[in-house]
Each structure stands twice: as C-alpha cells, then as structure tokens.
Amino acid sequence: MSDILSQLFQVLESRKGADPDSSYVASLYARGLNKILEKVGEEAVETILAARDSEVSGDNKALISETADLWFHSLVMLAKLGEHPDKVLAELERRFGLSGHDEKASRSQKH
Secondary structure (H helix, E strand, O other), X not given: OHHHHXXXXXXXXXXXXXXXXXXXXXXXXXXXXXXXXXXXXXXXXHHHHHHHHHHHHXXXXXXXXXXXXXXXXXXXXXHHOOOOHHHHHHHHHHHOOOOHHHHHHHHHHHO
16 A cells, blocks of 8 residues: 555655646645645545445445545645655554554643
C-alpha cells in the first residue's frame, strides 16, 4: 500500500513547480493552503454523506470514491506542508496494538 502512496507523493511533489493551468494539483498549490484545506473539508463532508447513504443502500461504491477523494486531498495537504505520507503510516503503525483508550489518553497528556 505504501508504494502507491509514495508514487502519488512523488507526483504531488513534481506538481509544486508546475504551471497552475497544466495541473489540478498545481492549481491547488497556487491557490494556497486555505484552498487545499477547503477541499479536504469538502471531501470529508462528502465522505460522511456517502457513508450514511451506503448504510441505507448497501452500495459502497460512492463511499469508496469519496474516501479516495478525501485521502487524495489529504495527501495534497501533507505535501504542501512538506510531509511524506510515510510519516502518517508510521504513526498508524506506532498506534497498532495499543488500546484506543490508551492511545487517546496518551495524546491528551501531551497537550
């Protein structure tokens, strides 16, 4: 799974210097972090709505599509801020095997 994330990250990095008219990602970068965050929020809402619809219909096609959009825009956000998706995977790996309650408690102690 991390192979596709690394490949996508490389493409996202290559778009940082691209002409905004030549690439959707380049246009997001050119419009700045707030536009990227707006897209992440929009995709999060669309994912939530798709999940609700999926529960009723039993059809997860839209849910998968919207989740892919959410992940994609989250990766654009990370790339804009200079972070590699491997750091997110490492954080998930760190949490693996921890009780969710214990992990959440450790985050509240850090703040």
